[in-house]
Amino acid sequence: MIDMQNRYSRQMLLREIGEKGQERIGNTRCLVVGAGGVGGPAALGLVEAGVGSLTIIDADTVDISNLPRQILHTPERVGMNKAESARIALTAVNPSVPVRAVQSWADDALLTELASDADIIVDCSDNFRTRHAANRVARACRRTLITAASVRFSLQVSMFDFSNPASPCYACSFPEDDQQDVKAAAVGVFSPVTALAGMIAAGEALKWAAGMPSLVGQMLMIDTLTWESSRMRLARDPGCSVCAQH
Ligand SMILES: [Zn+2]
Structure with a gap:
């Protein structure tokens, strides 16, 4: 039996988290879409910190060219489904967090089913079709959504809390057809x-789960080549077709 108090003690020392925040983290169910270069580390951070449960979805298989950045996968698991490879790695680092691997493409129907067991959806997919599906489902199911992406030397993270019906959505800023x-x-x-x-x-x-201020309603962009960064408040587009349905 792992000593949980001890395991999470450094995190619980933080005044902003404490025992109460850790308990809230431990009650938070996470759905991570994509088990690649962004989704793997996101899942690792969540599982290591002791979230309640984590479901990770990916239809793709591990390729040798993935290994430099997709840090949950190993050379022995080349050819294995990425969600399953991630599950093996995540279970090894923190066996106390139940991890479920879903070996499938993430469409609206499947995401809706998975969202019913999740408090937060962390979209780390590498394509806009899945990104917009995650946005639609999170909005419809009133879940919190984080979308994270990286390309070249840049990264972009945005966050929406759809328990607030007035929240903007991802499509308000990035319409699907564009x-x-x-x-x-x-x-x-x-x-x-x-x-x-x-x-x-x-x-x-984790900050959101612990009840701390987070990036909700904002987008963070960082260019690690120049270290230019910006953070902007996202606005609702009155013409957004996704928001029009809610
Ligand atoms: Zn919208």
């Missing part, structure tokens, strides 16, 4: 930046 995927496979990505994006997402999820 967007084209910018994939790491096409333009490249600096390995540590993906983990940074994932860990920032995990940190915001």
